[in-house]
Amino acid sequence: MNEETIEAVVFDVYGTLFGFGRLAERARAIVGDVPLLDRWRTKQLEHSFLRTILGEYEDFWVITAQALDAACEQLELELLPEEREHLLQGWLELDPFPETAMALERLAERGLRLAVLSNGSPMMLEQLLRMAGLREWFEAVLSADAVRRYKPSPAVYALAPAHLVVPPERILFCSANGFDVAGALRYGFRVCWVDRTGSALDALGKQPHRTVQSLTELSEQL
Amino acid sequence: MNEETIEAVVFDVYGTLFGFGRLAERARAIVGDVPLLDRWRTKQLEHSFLRTILGEYEDFWVITAQALDAACEQLELELLPEEREHLLQGWLELDPFPETAMALERLAERGLRLAVLSNGSPMMLEQLLRMAGLREWFEAVLSADAVRRYKPSPAVYALAPAHLVVPPERILFCSANGFDVAGALRYGFRVCWVDRTGSALDALGKQPHRTVQSLTELSEQL
Numbered sequence: 001m002n003e004e005t006i007e008a009v010v011f012d013v014y015g016t017l018f019g020f021g022r023l024a025e026r027a028r029a030i031v032g033d034v035p036l037l038d039r040w041r042t043k044q045l046e047h048s049f050l051r052t053i054l055g056e057y058e059d060f061w062v063i064t065a066q067a068l069d070a071a072c073e074q075l076e077l078e079l080l081p082e083e084r085e086h087l088l089q090g091w092l093e094l095d096p097f098p099e100t101a102m103a104l105e106r107l108a109e110r111g112l113r114l115a116v117l118s119n120g121s122p123m124m125l126e127q128l129l130r131m132a133g134l135r136e137w138f139e140a141v142l143s144a145d146a147v148r149r150y151k152p153s154p155a156v157y158a159l160a161p162a163h164l165v166v167p168p169e170r171i172l173f174c175s176a177n178g179f180d181v182a183g184a185l186r187y188g189f190r191v192c193w194v195d196r197t198g199s200a201l202d203a204l205g206k207q208p209h210r211t212v213q214s215l216t217e218l219s220e221q222l
Numbered sequence: 223m224n225e226e227t228i229e230a231v232v233f234d235v236y237g238t239l240f241g242f243g244r245l246a247e248r249a250r251a252i253v254g255d256v257p258l259l260d261r262w263r264t265k266q267l268e269h270s271f272l273r274t275i276l277g278e279y280e281d282f283w284v285i286t287a288q289a290l291d292a293a294c295e296q297l298e299l300e301l302l303p304e305e306r307e308h309l310l311q312g313w314l315e316l317d318p319f320p321e322t323a324m325a326l327e328r329l330a331e332r333g334l335r336l337a338v339l340s341n342g343s344p345m346m347l348e349q350l351l352r353m354a355g356l357r358e359w360f361e362a363v364l365s366a367d368a369v370r371r372y373k374p375s376p377a378v379y380a381l382a383p384a385h386l387v388v389p390p391e392r393i394l395f396c397s398a399n400g401f402d403v404a405g406a407l408r409y410g411f412r413v414c415w416v417d418r419t420g421s422a423l424d425a426l427g428k429q430p431h432r433t434v435q436s437l438t439e440l441s442e443q444l
Contacts (some may be wrong), residue, residue: 043424049268074424153275154276179272204269
Protein backbone atom coordinates (compact mmCIF):
# COMPACT_ATOMS: atom_id res chain seq x y z
CA MET A 1 0.00 0.00 0.00
CA ASN A 2 1.51 3.29 -1.06
CA GLU A 3 0.68 5.64 1.82
CA GLU A 4 1.43 8.74 -0.24
CA THR A 5 -1.75 8.14 -2.18
CA ILE A 6 -4.01 8.38 0.90
CA GLU A 7 -5.68 11.80 0.98
CA ALA A 8 -8.54 11.20 3.39
CA VAL A 9 -9.32 8.93 6.32
CA VAL A 10 -12.97 8.02 6.78
CA PHE A 11 -14.14 6.43 10.03
CA ASP A 12 -16.97 4.22 11.04
CA VAL A 13 -18.40 5.49 14.36
CA TYR A 14 -20.01 2.82 16.60
CA GLY A 15 -17.36 0.45 17.88
CA THR A 16 -14.62 2.25 15.93
CA LEU A 17 -14.38 5.80 17.35
CA PHE A 18 -16.77 5.18 20.25
CA GLY A 19 -17.03 2.20 22.56
CA PHE A 20 -20.04 0.67 24.26
CA GLY A 21 -18.61 0.54 27.81
CA ARG A 22 -20.81 3.28 29.23
CA LEU A 23 -23.93 1.89 27.59
CA ALA A 24 -23.08 -1.57 28.94
CA GLU A 25 -22.91 -0.07 32.44
CA ARG A 26 -26.31 1.54 31.99
CA ALA A 27 -27.77 -1.75 30.86
CA ARG A 28 -26.16 -3.64 33.74
CA ALA A 29 -27.51 -1.15 36.26
CA ILE A 30 -31.04 -1.84 34.98
CA VAL A 31 -31.11 -5.53 34.04
CA GLY A 32 -28.08 -7.02 35.80
CA ASP A 33 -26.22 -9.83 34.07
CA VAL A 34 -28.76 -10.43 31.28
CA PRO A 35 -26.85 -9.82 28.01
CA LEU A 36 -29.20 -7.04 26.89
CA LEU A 37 -26.65 -4.84 25.16
CA ASP A 38 -25.28 -7.73 23.06
CA ARG A 39 -28.77 -8.71 21.96
CA TRP A 40 -29.70 -5.08 21.33
CA ARG A 41 -26.69 -4.39 19.14
CA THR A 42 -27.24 -7.66 17.25
CA LYS A 43 -30.89 -6.75 16.64
CA GLN A 44 -29.96 -3.22 15.60
CA LEU A 45 -27.61 -4.54 12.92
CA GLU A 46 -30.02 -7.29 11.84
CA HIS A 47 -32.87 -4.81 11.46
CA SER A 48 -30.72 -2.44 9.44
CA PHE A 49 -29.67 -5.31 7.13
CA LEU A 50 -33.22 -6.62 6.74
CA ARG A 51 -34.76 -3.22 6.06
CA THR A 52 -32.12 -2.60 3.42
CA ILE A 53 -32.96 -5.91 1.72
CA LEU A 54 -36.70 -5.19 2.02
CA GLY A 55 -36.24 -1.68 0.62
CA GLU A 56 -38.15 -0.41 3.64
CA TYR A 57 -36.15 2.42 5.14
CA GLU A 58 -36.51 3.53 8.75
CA ASP A 59 -34.45 6.17 10.52
CA PHE A 60 -31.61 4.62 12.56
CA TRP A 61 -32.97 6.15 15.74
CA VAL A 62 -36.25 4.31 15.16
CA ILE A 63 -34.36 1.11 14.28
CA THR A 64 -32.37 1.45 17.50
CA ALA A 65 -35.55 1.84 19.57
CA GLN A 66 -37.32 -1.06 17.81
CA ALA A 67 -34.23 -3.24 18.25
CA LEU A 68 -34.26 -2.52 21.98
CA ASP A 69 -37.91 -3.53 22.18
CA ALA A 70 -37.27 -6.71 20.18
CA ALA A 71 -34.27 -7.62 22.36
CA CYS A 72 -36.31 -7.08 25.52
CA GLU A 73 -39.15 -9.24 24.18
CA GLN A 74 -36.78 -12.07 23.34
CA LEU A 75 -35.11 -11.86 26.74
CA GLU A 76 -38.49 -11.45 28.45
CA LEU A 77 -37.52 -8.16 30.04
CA GLU A 78 -39.95 -5.37 30.76
CA LEU A 79 -38.39 -1.95 31.04
CA LEU A 80 -40.00 1.07 32.67
CA PRO A 81 -40.50 3.92 30.18
CA GLU A 82 -37.75 5.96 31.88
CA GLU A 83 -35.33 3.00 31.78
CA ARG A 84 -35.98 2.54 28.07
CA GLU A 85 -35.45 6.24 27.48
CA HIS A 86 -32.24 6.23 29.52
CA LEU A 87 -30.84 3.34 27.49
CA LEU A 88 -31.77 4.90 24.15
CA GLN A 89 -30.26 8.21 25.23
CA GLY A 90 -27.07 6.24 25.84
CA TRP A 91 -26.43 6.15 22.09
CA LEU A 92 -26.03 9.94 22.19
CA GLU A 93 -23.65 9.81 25.15
CA LEU A 94 -21.19 7.03 24.30
CA ASP A 95 -17.57 7.50 25.31
CA PRO A 96 -14.96 7.76 22.59
CA PHE A 97 -12.11 5.29 22.99
CA PRO A 98 -9.36 6.87 25.11
CA GLU A 99 -7.04 7.39 22.15
CA THR A 100 -9.58 8.75 19.69
CA ALA A 101 -9.04 12.50 20.16
CA MET A 102 -5.26 12.31 20.10
CA ALA A 103 -5.22 10.07 17.04
CA LEU A 104 -7.53 12.41 15.12
CA GLU A 105 -5.37 15.38 16.02
CA ARG A 106 -2.25 13.62 14.80
CA LEU A 107 -3.85 12.60 11.51
CA ALA A 108 -5.14 16.13 10.94
CA GLU A 109 -1.66 17.51 11.61
CA ARG A 110 -0.33 15.28 8.84
CA GLY A 111 -2.67 17.08 6.46
CA LEU A 112 -5.09 14.19 6.05
CA ARG A 113 -8.72 15.06 5.49
CA LEU A 114 -11.04 13.39 8.01
CA ALA A 115 -14.68 12.33 7.82
CA VAL A 116 -17.09 9.86 9.38
CA LEU A 117 -19.44 7.57 7.48
CA SER A 118 -21.97 5.78 9.64
CA ASN A 119 -25.34 4.05 9.73
CA GLY A 120 -26.28 6.49 12.50
CA SER A 121 -28.83 9.18 11.67
CA PRO A 122 -27.59 12.76 11.22
CA MET A 123 -29.16 13.69 14.58
CA MET A 124 -27.43 10.80 16.36
CA LEU A 125 -24.04 11.50 14.81
CA GLU A 126 -24.06 15.26 15.30
CA GLN A 127 -25.13 14.98 18.94
CA LEU A 128 -22.63 12.26 19.73
CA LEU A 129 -19.68 14.01 18.11
CA ARG A 130 -20.52 17.36 19.68
CA MET A 131 -21.06 15.86 23.13
CA ALA A 132 -17.62 14.25 22.90
CA GLY A 133 -15.96 17.42 21.60
CA LEU A 134 -14.85 15.68 18.41
CA ARG A 135 -17.04 17.34 15.82
CA GLU A 136 -14.43 19.89 14.76
CA TRP A 137 -12.00 17.27 13.44
CA PHE A 138 -14.32 16.14 10.65
CA GLU A 139 -14.94 18.07 7.49
CA ALA A 140 -17.90 15.78 6.77
CA VAL A 141 -20.33 13.78 8.87
CA LEU A 142 -21.86 11.39 6.36
CA SER A 143 -24.92 9.35 7.27
CA ALA A 144 -26.48 6.37 5.48
CA ASP A 145 -29.70 8.35 5.86
CA ALA A 146 -28.75 10.33 2.74
CA VAL A 147 -29.31 7.25 0.57
CA ARG A 148 -32.01 5.61 2.74
CA ARG A 149 -30.26 2.26 3.05
CA TYR A 150 -27.59 0.92 5.34
CA LYS A 151 -24.04 -0.35 5.18
CA PRO A 152 -22.75 -2.53 3.68
CA SER A 153 -24.79 -1.24 0.73
CA PRO A 154 -22.36 0.17 -1.88
CA ALA A 155 -24.59 3.26 -2.12
CA VAL A 156 -23.61 4.25 1.41
CA TYR A 157 -19.86 3.99 0.80
CA ALA A 158 -20.29 6.00 -2.39
CA LEU A 159 -21.17 9.02 -0.24
CA ALA A 160 -17.54 9.49 0.78
CA PRO A 161 -15.85 9.87 -2.61
CA ALA A 162 -18.80 11.92 -3.86
CA HIS A 163 -18.65 14.32 -0.94
CA LEU A 164 -14.87 14.56 -0.61
CA VAL A 165 -14.25 14.49 -4.37
CA VAL A 166 -11.47 11.95 -3.81
CA PRO A 167 -11.39 8.56 -5.58
CA PRO A 168 -12.03 5.52 -3.35
CA GLU A 169 -8.49 4.19 -3.69
CA ARG A 170 -7.17 7.37 -2.07
CA ILE A 171 -9.46 6.99 0.91
CA LEU A 172 -8.51 4.87 3.91
CA PHE A 173 -11.67 3.56 5.52
CA CYS A 174 -11.36 2.46 9.15
CA SER A 175 -13.78 0.19 10.92
CA ALA A 176 -13.87 -2.29 13.78
CA ASN A 177 -16.88 -4.10 12.28
CA GLY A 178 -16.34 -7.11 10.01
CA PHE A 179 -19.37 -6.51 7.77
CA ASP A 180 -18.16 -2.92 7.31
CA VAL A 181 -14.66 -4.06 6.37
CA ALA A 182 -16.26 -6.41 3.83
CA GLY A 183 -18.42 -3.67 2.33
CA ALA A 184 -15.65 -1.07 2.21
CA LEU A 185 -13.24 -3.50 0.53
CA ARG A 186 -15.79 -4.47 -2.04
CA TYR A 187 -16.52 -0.82 -2.73
CA GLY A 188 -12.88 -0.12 -3.49
CA PHE A 189 -11.52 1.78 -0.49
CA ARG A 190 -8.23 1.10 1.17
CA VAL A 191 -9.38 -0.49 4.39
CA CYS A 192 -7.98 -0.63 7.89
CA TRP A 193 -9.53 -3.04 10.37
CA VAL A 194 -9.38 -1.77 13.95
CA ASP A 195 -9.06 -4.94 15.99
CA ARG A 196 -8.98 -3.95 19.65
CA THR A 197 -9.70 -7.41 21.03
CA GLY A 198 -7.62 -9.79 18.94
CA SER A 199 -10.81 -11.42 17.73
CA ALA A 200 -11.37 -13.30 14.47
CA LEU A 201 -12.30 -11.10 11.53
CA ASP A 202 -15.38 -12.15 9.60
CA ALA A 203 -15.29 -10.08 6.43
CA LEU A 204 -16.82 -12.74 4.18
CA GLY A 205 -13.42 -14.09 3.23
CA LYS A 206 -11.84 -10.75 2.35
CA GLN A 207 -8.68 -9.34 3.94
CA PRO A 208 -8.19 -5.68 4.90
CA HIS A 209 -5.12 -3.80 3.65
CA ARG A 210 -4.01 -3.28 7.22
CA THR A 211 -4.96 -4.19 10.76
CA VAL A 212 -4.26 -2.06 13.83
CA GLN A 213 -5.05 -2.60 17.49
CA SER A 214 -5.86 1.05 18.17
CA LEU A 215 -6.28 4.37 16.42
CA THR A 216 -2.96 5.42 17.95
CA GLU A 217 -1.24 2.67 16.03
CA LEU A 218 -2.94 3.88 12.86
CA SER A 219 -1.95 7.51 13.46
CA GLU A 220 1.68 6.49 13.92
CA GLN A 221 1.75 4.62 10.64
CA LEU A 222 0.29 7.19 8.28
CA MET B 223 -58.91 -14.10 6.18
CA ASN B 224 -61.20 -15.83 3.77
CA GLU B 225 -59.81 -19.37 3.56
CA GLU B 226 -61.68 -20.10 0.35
CA THR B 227 -59.29 -17.82 -1.47
CA ILE B 228 -56.19 -19.88 -0.55
CA GLU B 229 -55.13 -22.01 -3.51
CA ALA B 230 -51.56 -22.88 -2.61
CA VAL B 231 -49.49 -23.31 0.54
CA VAL B 232 -45.81 -22.47 0.23
CA PHE B 233 -43.38 -23.52 2.93
CA ASP B 234 -40.06 -22.31 4.17
CA VAL B 235 -37.80 -25.33 4.79
CA TYR B 236 -35.14 -24.88 7.51
CA GLY B 237 -36.80 -24.57 10.90
CA THR B 238 -40.27 -24.83 9.36
CA LEU B 239 -40.55 -28.30 7.75
CA PHE B 240 -37.24 -29.58 9.15
CA GLY B 241 -35.75 -29.15 12.61
CA PHE B 242 -32.14 -28.89 13.71
CA GLY B 243 -32.23 -31.53 16.43
CA ARG B 244 -30.14 -34.11 14.60
CA LEU B 245 -27.60 -31.50 13.52
CA ALA B 246 -27.40 -30.24 17.11
CA GLU B 247 -26.58 -33.79 18.22
CA ARG B 248 -23.83 -34.06 15.63
CA ALA B 249 -22.37 -30.76 16.81
CA ARG B 250 -22.58 -31.79 20.46
CA ALA B 251 -20.84 -35.07 19.75
CA ILE B 252 -17.92 -33.16 18.26
CA VAL B 253 -17.60 -29.96 20.31
CA GLY B 254 -19.58 -30.65 23.47
CA ASP B 255 -21.46 -27.78 25.07
CA VAL B 256 -19.97 -25.01 22.94
CA PRO B 257 -22.96 -23.35 21.16
CA LEU B 258 -21.58 -24.09 17.69
CA LEU B 259 -24.87 -24.74 15.93
CA ASP B 260 -26.43 -21.49 17.19
CA ARG B 261 -23.43 -19.50 16.03
CA TRP B 262 -23.31 -21.38 12.73
CA ARG B 263 -26.97 -20.74 11.93
CA THR B 264 -26.61 -17.06 12.94
CA LYS B 265 -23.58 -16.69 10.66
CA GLN B 266 -25.33 -18.51 7.82
CA LEU B 267 -28.24 -16.04 7.94
CA GLU B 268 -25.96 -13.04 8.42
CA HIS B 269 -23.81 -14.02 5.43
CA SER B 270 -26.88 -14.52 3.24
CA PHE B 271 -28.19 -11.08 4.25
CA LEU B 272 -24.83 -9.37 3.74
CA ARG B 273 -24.16 -10.95 0.36
CA THR B 274 -27.60 -9.90 -0.78
CA ILE B 275 -26.90 -6.29 0.26
CA LEU B 276 -23.45 -6.42 -1.34
CA GLY B 277 -24.89 -7.86 -4.56
CA GLU B 278 -22.27 -10.60 -4.27
CA TYR B 279 -24.04 -13.93 -4.70
CA GLU B 280 -22.65 -17.21 -3.42
CA ASP B 281 -24.34 -20.59 -3.53
CA PHE B 282 -26.04 -21.43 -0.21
CA TRP B 283 -23.91 -24.53 0.16
CA VAL B 284 -20.79 -22.36 0.01
CA ILE B 285 -22.37 -19.85 2.41
CA THR B 286 -23.15 -22.68 4.81
CA ALA B 287 -19.56 -23.93 4.70
CA GLN B 288 -18.08 -20.44 5.10
CA ALA B 289 -20.46 -19.75 7.97
CA LEU B 290 -19.27 -22.89 9.74
CA ASP B 291 -15.66 -21.79 9.33
CA ALA B 292 -16.46 -18.28 10.60
CA ALA B 293 -18.35 -19.69 13.60
CA CYS B 294 -15.44 -21.99 14.45
CA GLU B 295 -12.95 -19.13 14.20
CA GLN B 296 -15.00 -16.97 16.53
CA LEU B 297 -15.42 -19.81 19.00
CA GLU B 298 -11.76 -20.79 18.61
CA LEU B 299 -12.63 -24.31 17.55
CA GLU B 300 -10.55 -26.38 15.17
CA LEU B 301 -12.43 -29.14 13.41
CA LEU B 302 -10.83 -32.10 11.70
CA PRO B 303 -11.65 -32.20 7.97
CA GLU B 304 -13.93 -35.22 8.49
CA GLU B 305 -15.76 -33.50 11.36
CA ARG B 306 -16.35 -30.42 9.22
CA GLU B 307 -17.62 -32.62 6.40
CA HIS B 308 -19.88 -34.57 8.74
CA LEU B 309 -21.45 -31.34 10.05
CA LEU B 310 -21.95 -29.91 6.57
CA GLN B 311 -23.49 -33.14 5.39
CA GLY B 312 -25.94 -32.74 8.27
CA TRP B 313 -27.79 -30.09 6.27
CA LEU B 314 -28.70 -32.79 3.75
CA GLU B 315 -29.88 -35.19 6.46
CA LEU B 316 -32.04 -33.07 8.77
CA ASP B 317 -35.11 -34.67 10.28
CA PRO B 318 -38.52 -33.31 9.33
CA PHE B 319 -40.64 -32.35 12.31
CA PRO B 320 -42.71 -35.36 13.42
CA GLU B 321 -45.96 -33.94 12.06
CA THR B 322 -44.64 -32.71 8.70
CA ALA B 323 -45.55 -35.70 6.49
CA MET B 324 -49.06 -36.11 7.89
CA ALA B 325 -49.80 -32.39 7.63
CA LEU B 326 -48.66 -32.26 4.01
CA GLU B 327 -50.81 -35.27 3.16
CA ARG B 328 -53.86 -33.67 4.75
CA LEU B 329 -53.33 -30.37 2.94
CA ALA B 330 -52.88 -32.17 -0.39
CA GLU B 331 -56.08 -34.12 0.23
CA ARG B 332 -57.91 -30.82 0.58
CA GLY B 333 -56.84 -30.00 -2.94
CA LEU B 334 -54.30 -27.36 -1.94
CA ARG B 335 -51.27 -27.00 -4.15
CA LEU B 336 -48.00 -27.31 -2.21
CA ALA B 337 -44.53 -25.88 -2.81
CA VAL B 338 -41.39 -24.94 -0.92
CA LEU B 339 -39.51 -21.66 -1.24
CA SER B 340 -36.14 -21.61 0.48
CA ASN B 341 -32.73 -19.98 0.62
CA GLY B 342 -31.26 -23.46 0.23
CA SER B 343 -29.60 -24.31 -3.07
CA PRO B 344 -31.45 -26.63 -5.48
CA MET B 345 -28.99 -29.44 -4.64
CA MET B 346 -29.53 -28.99 -0.88
CA LEU B 347 -33.32 -28.88 -1.18
CA GLU B 348 -33.71 -31.80 -3.58
CA GLN B 349 -31.42 -34.03 -1.53
CA LEU B 350 -33.07 -33.13 1.75
CA LEU B 351 -36.63 -33.62 0.52
CA ARG B 352 -35.82 -36.90 -1.21
CA MET B 353 -33.92 -38.26 1.78
CA ALA B 354 -36.92 -37.51 3.97
CA GLY B 355 -39.38 -39.01 1.47
CA LEU B 356 -41.24 -35.70 1.16
CA ARG B 357 -40.34 -34.65 -2.36
CA GLU B 358 -43.52 -36.04 -3.93
CA TRP B 359 -45.81 -33.66 -2.03
CA PHE B 360 -44.47 -30.56 -3.70
CA GLU B 361 -45.26 -29.51 -7.21
CA ALA B 362 -42.43 -26.98 -7.04
CA VAL B 363 -39.14 -26.74 -5.14
CA LEU B 364 -38.23 -23.09 -5.50
CA SER B 365 -34.76 -21.87 -4.52
CA ALA B 366 -33.49 -18.33 -4.01
CA ASP B 367 -30.68 -19.46 -6.31
CA ALA B 368 -32.91 -18.72 -9.29
CA VAL B 369 -32.66 -14.98 -8.60
CA ARG B 370 -29.17 -15.01 -7.02
CA ARG B 371 -30.20 -13.22 -3.85
CA TYR B 372 -31.67 -14.35 -0.58
CA LYS B 373 -34.83 -13.93 1.45
CA PRO B 374 -36.20 -11.54 2.54
CA SER B 375 -35.53 -10.00 -0.88
CA PRO B 376 -38.88 -9.48 -2.64
CA ALA B 377 -37.37 -11.05 -5.78
CA VAL B 378 -37.22 -14.42 -4.00
CA TYR B 379 -40.86 -14.36 -2.89
CA ALA B 380 -41.87 -13.39 -6.42
CA LEU B 381 -40.76 -16.85 -7.58
CA ALA B 382 -43.85 -18.48 -6.04
CA PRO B 383 -46.65 -16.56 -7.80
CA ALA B 384 -44.66 -16.59 -11.04
CA HIS B 385 -44.16 -20.35 -10.95
CA LEU B 386 -47.57 -21.32 -9.62
CA VAL B 387 -49.42 -18.68 -11.62
CA VAL B 388 -51.44 -17.78 -8.53
CA PRO B 389 -51.62 -14.22 -7.16
CA PRO B 390 -49.78 -13.65 -3.84
CA GLU B 391 -52.98 -13.05 -1.88
CA ARG B 392 -54.13 -16.57 -2.71
CA ILE B 393 -50.92 -18.10 -1.42
CA LEU B 394 -50.46 -18.95 2.24
CA PHE B 395 -46.78 -18.71 3.09
CA CYS B 396 -45.65 -20.61 6.19
CA SER B 397 -42.44 -19.95 8.07
CA ALA B 398 -41.00 -20.31 11.55
CA ASN B 399 -38.46 -17.52 10.90
CA GLY B 400 -39.28 -13.92 11.86
CA PHE B 401 -37.33 -12.28 9.02
CA ASP B 402 -39.15 -14.57 6.59
CA VAL B 403 -42.55 -13.67 8.03
CA ALA B 404 -41.59 -10.01 7.63
CA GLY B 405 -40.51 -10.46 4.01
CA ALA B 406 -43.51 -12.58 3.03
CA LEU B 407 -45.96 -10.10 4.56
CA ARG B 408 -44.33 -7.20 2.83
CA TYR B 409 -44.43 -9.07 -0.46
CA GLY B 410 -48.18 -9.57 -0.17
CA PHE B 411 -48.69 -13.23 0.75
CA ARG B 412 -51.09 -14.47 3.37
CA VAL B 413 -48.68 -15.50 6.09
CA CYS B 414 -48.74 -18.13 8.80
CA TRP B 415 -46.11 -18.03 11.50
CA VAL B 416 -45.19 -21.46 12.82
CA ASP B 417 -44.31 -20.81 16.45
CA ARG B 418 -43.29 -24.10 17.98
CA THR B 419 -41.62 -22.62 21.05
CA GLY B 420 -43.93 -19.83 22.18
CA SER B 421 -41.11 -17.37 21.53
CA ALA B 422 -41.42 -13.66 20.72
CA LEU B 423 -41.90 -12.92 17.01
CA ASP B 424 -39.54 -10.36 15.54
CA ALA B 425 -41.05 -9.52 12.16
CA LEU B 426 -39.98 -5.85 12.17
CA GLY B 427 -43.25 -4.77 13.73
CA LYS B 428 -45.54 -6.66 11.36
CA GLN B 429 -48.13 -9.26 12.39
CA PRO B 430 -48.82 -12.53 10.52
CA HIS B 431 -52.36 -13.36 9.46
CA ARG B 432 -52.27 -16.45 11.62
CA THR B 433 -50.03 -18.22 14.13
CA VAL B 434 -49.94 -21.97 14.70
CA GLN B 435 -47.87 -24.12 17.05
CA SER B 436 -47.45 -26.96 14.58
CA LEU B 437 -48.16 -27.91 10.98
CA THR B 438 -50.87 -30.23 12.28
CA GLU B 439 -52.71 -27.23 13.68
CA LEU B 440 -52.42 -25.53 10.31
CA SER B 441 -53.66 -28.59 8.40
CA GLU B 442 -56.72 -28.80 10.66
CA GLN B 443 -57.60 -25.17 10.03
CA LEU B 444 -57.44 -25.01 6.26
